[in-house]
Amino acid sequence: MDLQRFLSAYKYIKRSSPAKELKQAEEHSFSIPIAKDIEMTKYLLEETFSTANDFVIRNIKLSTHSGILVYLDGLVNTMTISEHIIKPLFAAQDLKLNEKQPLTHIKESFLIASQIQEKDTYADAIEAILQGNTVLFLDKIPQCLIIDTSEFDYRGVQEPATEMVVRGPREGFTESLLTNMTLLRRKINNPKLKSEQFSIGTNTNTKVLLIYLEDLVDPLVLQEARKRLRSIKIDSVLESGYIEELIEDAPTSPFPTIGNTEKPDIAASKILEGKLVILTDGTPIALTLPYTFVETLQVPEDYYSRAYYASFVRIIRCVCLLISLYLPGIYIATSTFHAEMIPTDLLVTMVAAREGIPWPVVVEVFLIWIIYEALREASIRMPKPMGSAVSIVGALVLGQAAIQAGITSPIVVIIVSTTAIAGLVLPSQTDALGLLRLPFVLLGAIFGFYGIMWGSLILLTHMTSLKSFGTPYTEPFAPLDTIRLRDTIVRFPWWFMPNRPGNLKVSRRSTSLNKALEGKEDD
């Protein structure tokens, strides 16, 4: 292409085109092959990074060619560039390069870097520069060398604050994709551990890794995950939550159909169950899929402690789940409609406690609930040093002042606080439980037990209709899978589970699910 024509066209496009057209034009111009004329390359890159003050072009002179080294300062290790690129190139300044393949000659004989790639379009070169690589262009050569020199400052591997354990590994994912992948590889030393890279976000070009164990993964789920990741159309991805929302089966449901974790041991265990893990650059939160409801009850420590104790704790979690969802609604329903169910002594105590309270039970519950939610939100958002102050205010307001002032009865405080504590036992469902409690309170207040049970059937139907990448959300309860049932409400000892229960998924997957997924593919 003629240099003058290209440059004038590029300038014209940049001056006159609206943003969308400009973008298309730029994408088009970037996808063209690298020009032989180094001046043209230089001009194009300078225009592209015109306002980037960290953009560096370093001229070099070799015996037969002149060239440029291009990188973004801050994303690269400058010592590596000096020692392993510039120094060898200067040392080879007087040597004659291979006339046919000078870049290959440089790559193989002079540069000292772990990864060097030859590319021939501006798009590849620019993407590489943005990812912290250094790119070498030579005059009269329509290719470039992409040399890995990236180095960023990242938070070290620490114990995640959201998933603490008493027994078990303490390391957590970081914001570095490479570190996270390494953490997983250290857990699963197996060449069958595969990772596929995707670049998502038209503006951010965020690197996303889809990780799985080749032998165990369900090929249909893998195919579906690839398809959904490829179909994402978004300008930016700053956290894995963006991806989660864009690929999950039921984004409008209160229940998550994709799991997330900050811990490599959890991610590794999911991979070993034949599931997929998605790592996103810039966030320590990994996504796991398919995700079923029973995973809500499972925590990694269940597998590190004795089976009997783990089973006991899981039953407690189940009870907490029910308390968190139903307790306020049942209390309201019982005290409003079904007082005959309450033993007389307890009923007398309840009535005496409510004496002088000016509003109905449902208003009382709502009032204390709102105060609790406000305190919870404040304690999450406020600076740490103020935590104790809020705790004191909360305890006084909730515990004493409200009761003494006759705004609420002690039993409602107990109900709301028990509900709140129970809800915190299941972190992955805290959002869903918080949302669903409200309808049950209303149904209990208006229709008593009938309303609560009616709502429960609607909720259960909704849950059974959910699927996560073809896997029913309520599996292994329905459809019933007696083998996988061994690791649900009760965890059987390991000798009862020679294979990880999840490993059986592929072989035991019903033909209907396979067909359903295949049908989806066809669509």
Place this chain on the structure above:
Amino acid sequence: MENIKRLQISRRQLIILGITSVSTTGHLITVSVLIGRAGRDAWLAWFLTLILAVGVLWVIARLGEIYPGENLISIISRILPRPFGFLLGLAYVVFFFLALAVLLRTVTAFMVIGVLPEVPVWFVIVSFAFLGFYGVRKGVEAFLRVAEILFPLLIFFGIAASLRTMSDKDYHELLPILGAGWEPIFWGSLVALGFLGELIGLTMYYPFLEERTELFRLNLAILLATGVLFIGPITGVIAVFGLEQVLNLTFPTFSQLRSISVIGFVERIDSLAIFLMLVGSYVKIASISYACNLAVATLFPLKANNLYLNITIAVGVSLISMFIFFNYLTLQNFVHNTYFKVGLLFGVVIPCLLLLIWWLKKIYSSRW
């Protein structure tokens, strides 16, 4: 038909559907009607019903096996020539519709009489119709999974309630056996067979079975399970209340539950009855609605689980429940005197005739 056939359910789910369907109508209607007809010997009538039902279920299973992958409506159209087949298919749609309306109104009466005396009837009807509608919208897999999850609880509560009232039971109330002779037993079993005739609805689900199944064994499993499960309530209510009192009770099994207190702490467990009835009714309402939906979709060129069809069925059934069975007495009269005959016709007589016609056609075609 393509989209209908792609759905698949397991044998276990179909058995649970059958048991839940029979149990719901059983607790609400069959027990009181059977005791009303056969008196103390209701349990004998129930045994006779089971024996007769084995033959009926064999016929139904045979039809399903002769035309694998076909539902009742398409089987009818295969056996009978076009106008007759279409009209009989339409009649089955009306039967499903009627079964749905009767169930909806009965369960509403149970709720209103038993636990929600201040709530308007129309509201309970609409709420149940909505449950069914929602279940159908979410699909057969969804509501059958709900049944699969809750079924163990239903069985557990049922057995626990039965055991809890054991101390109040006096089985001498069942004596003398055959005190009124065989005639009431025969008529009682015929009435109960009429209610079991609703099991014909299962044929609408045969094409969805994911494994190749011997349908008769599957039907027999349903029959045996319900047979065993119902001996308790049929004999239990007479043993607790005595025959004279049971005859005056609208929902005898519910009255039995009301007398239970749990470990001396929870005084009355009406909520348990609400739970048992609500779950059973939900599964049955959703399954008949779905069957009705499929029947219409098979008769006419409509997509299965069509939204407008679902709405029409839910609204239509609600209106019939509200305005035709406008009070419980009307419903009771219809159920005790007419509905079992309809059940016998559609659940017993017609399937037997269909098999007979198929057999005659087969003989005719082989000879000529």
